[in-house]
Amino acid sequence: MSAMSSNWDRRSVLRAAAGLSAAGALAACGSNNGRSGGGSSGKSLVQYFHAYGEAGTEQAIKKYAKAYDKAAVTTQWITGSDFESKLFATLLTKNAPDLFEFHPQIQLVKSGQVADLTDIIDPVKDDFNPADITSHTVDGKIYGVRMIDDPQFFFYRPSLLEKAGVKVPTTLDELIEAAAKLTTGKVKGLFLGNDLHAVINPMIWSAGADTLDEKNQIAYHTDGVIEGIKKMRKLFTSGDLLLDAPADYWDPSALNQGLCAMQFCGMWAMPQFQQTLGDDIGVFPFPKVTDAGKPSVYNGGWSMFVNAKGKNVDLAKEYVKWLWIDQKKYQEDWATSYGFHIPPRTSIAQSATKLKSGLPAEGVKLFNEYGHFDNIGWTQAMITALEDVFADSVRKGGDPGAALDKADKTVDRELKKLFG
Template sequence: MSAMSNSNFSRRSLFRAAAGMAAAGTLAACGSNNGRGGGSGSGKQLVQYFHAYGEAGTEQAIKRYAAAYKDTHVRTSWITGSNFEAKLFAALLTKQAPDVFEFHPQIQLVKSGQVADLSDIIDPVKSDFNQADITSHTVDGKIYGVRMIDDPQFFFYRKSMLEKAKVDVPTTLDELIEAAAKLTTDKVKGVYLGNDLTAVINPLIWSAGADTLTADNKPAFHTDAVVAGMKQLRTLFTSGNLLLDAPADYWDPSAIDQGLCAIQFSGMWAMPAMQKALGDDLGVFPFPKVGDAGKLSVYNGGWSMFVNAKGKNVDAAKEYVKWLWIDQKKYQEDWATSYGFHIPPRTSIAQGATKLQSGLPAEGVKLFNTYGHFDNIGWTQAMITAVQDAFANSVRKNGDPDAALSTAEKKVDAELEKLFG
C-alpha cells in the first residue's frame, strides 16, 4: 500500500473490526512476535505499527530511524494487506497491542481513552506545524497525535493525450466526463478513479460545496448538489470510459504509467514514480467543481503517530515519539521527500524541502495550499463506512442516491449521538 489516506481502505467501523476474529487471526500472521523481552537502554521494548507503504525503501527507513534511538529498543510491525485499520483495532484489544501506531485523527480513539494526550511534547513547537494539522488533532484544547506527513490527492494527466484529443484540463465534473469520452480509445480509458471509487467520495462532497460535518458536528453531506454529483459519477461509471479493475489501486501509479488511462486520481506520493516513467508529459489538477455552486477541492490525507494510552510503556512511548517526530528534523524530511513526495507538516521543514520547490511538485504544493481540505477528527470509521455504502449502492449499483444518503445520514446521526450526546 502507499501512503494512503483516511478513506482509502475497505473500511470497517471500530466495533466491527474489534469483533472480527478474522482480523485478529490475520494480525497474528503478520506480526505476532512482539518480542516483549529486554531491549537496550531502559530494558523496555516498544512496538510500533505501520501500514505497508508502497514506496520502495519505506520499511527500511522506519527501521533505520528506530535503530538510531538509544533509550529504548523499538520494534516495527509492518502490517501488510489492505485492511490495516481492522488489524490495528483488533490488536489494540489484546495484550500484544502496539505502544505506538500510525493512523488518522478520529475522535472515538480519544473518547475511549485509547490515545494519549501529546500536548506537552507538541506545544513547544506547535507554531511550526501546519495549523490545519493541529486543528484536526485537537479535542477540548488537547492535541492527540503528531502529524508525520500530509498527502494531497488530485488528478494526474498525460499532456500529450489531452493535446491529441483536443481536450482542455477539466474544471467541472461535466467537463471531466466529456474529457473521458474523448480520451477513450480501444487501448486507453479516459479516466481512472480507483477500483472501488472510495478515494473520490470526500473530494466530490467538497467540490459540490458541501462537507462531511458542520462546525457543530451535524451531517453536512446530504445536499442536492452531492446527489447530482453521485448521478454524474453513475453516468461515468456506466459510460465505458472509466478504467475499472486496474491491476493496482489508485494509490499506485501503474495505471497511468502503463498507458491504461489518460487521467488518474492519485496522491502526490506517486509523483516521483510517474515522473520517472513519463518525464514532462505529466500535469496535475484538483477535483473539479460539482454543480453551479461548486468549488475545486483537494483532499489532504496523511498519517499521524499516536501513543497507546492503555499500553504498559506510555511515558517511554511518548519520549520516543518526541525524539523521532518532533526533534529529528532530518528524519522527518527524509520520510516526507525521499520515498515518494509528501508535504512535511512542519513549516520549517516544508520551506527547506528543495525537492518540492520547483516543477510539478511545486504545483502539487500549490494545489494543497489553495484547495486543501483536512481530516475532521469527528468523522469516524463508522461514518466513513456509512457514506461509502451510500456511494457504492448509488454509483456502482444504480440505487437512488437521495435515499442512500438519507440512510447514511441516519447512521451518522446515531454515531454523533454516541460521541457528542
C-alpha cells in the same frame, strides 16, 4: 496515505476503528513482539507500521529507531491488507504495541485508547499546519502527531489531452466530456479507483458542501451533492471509466501502463509517474461540481499515536517527541525521500528542496489552495454510509435523495452517540 502494496486500501483500515471491541478474537500477532533487549538502558518499545509500497521505507523507519539511545525500539512492519485487524486485535492483548501509526478517529479518543500528546506538541504547535492540529484535537487536547500529509488529485498526460484537443477540466461536466474524448481503443479516458470511494469526499467538497459542519451536524445532504451524484452516475455508465484496473487508485500503474489518460492518485506516486512518463505528466484538483462549488484536494496522511493503555506511555511519548518533533532531518527524509509527501511542519515544508520546483511544487500549491483534511468526528460508520450512497446511486442507478435520506439516519445515530 502512501503508495502501498497492491492489496492495501486506506478505507479498510478505517473500518477497524469502528470495531475495536469486536477485534479480540483476531489477536494473533504471535508471541514474538520484539520486547527482548533494551540497549544500554534496558528499556524497550514496540511500534506498528503498515507496509508502505515505496522502496526504502522500512529501512528508514528502522534506521531512525536505531539512532534512539534511550530505549531499544522494535518495528513491526505489517505487510498485506491485514494491518488494521492486526493492530486493533493486538491493542486488546498484553502484546499491544506502545505506539502505532493510524488516522485521526474520535473513537480512539473516546475509548481511551490513545494518549494525550498536548504537552509534547504545544511548544511547537505553531510550526505545524494548523489543519493537522485541528484534525487531531478533541476538547482542546491533541491526540497524535502527523508524520506526512498526502494530497490527492488527478494526474494526466498533457500529450494525450493535446492530441484529443482537450483542455484541463475545471468542472465535473468538463471532466466527463474529456473522459469521452480521451477514450480510444484499449485506453479509457479516466480512472477513479476500482470502487470509486476515493472521490466521494472530494466530490462533496467540490459541490460546495462538507461531511459535517463546525457544529458536527450533517452538511453533505445538499442539492449540489445530489447533482454531483447524478453526474457521477452519467460518468459510470459512459463506458469511458476504467473499472477493472489490476491495482487500485493509489498505485500509479493504470496511467503508467497506458490503461487510461487521466488517473486520480496521490502525490506520493509523483516520482514513479515522472520516472515512467518523464515530463508528460500534469496534475489538477477535483473540479468544481456546481457553479457554487470550487475545486478540492483531499489531504490524507499518517499520524503517530501512543497507546494510552500500554505499559510504557511516558517512554513512548519521549520517543515520539524525539523522532517526530525534534529530529527534523529524519522528518524531511521520511516525507521526501520515498515518494513525495508534504511535511506537516511548516518550517520543513518550506525548506524541502525536492518540493520547491516542477510537478511537486504544483502539488504543494494545490494542497495549499484547495486542501481539505480529515474530520476527527467523521467515523467509519459515516464513511460506510456514504459509500453505500455511491453503491446505490452511482453503481445501481438508484435515487440519490432517497439514498442520502438513508445515510442521514446512520450518521445522525453516530452523531448522537458521539456528541449527544
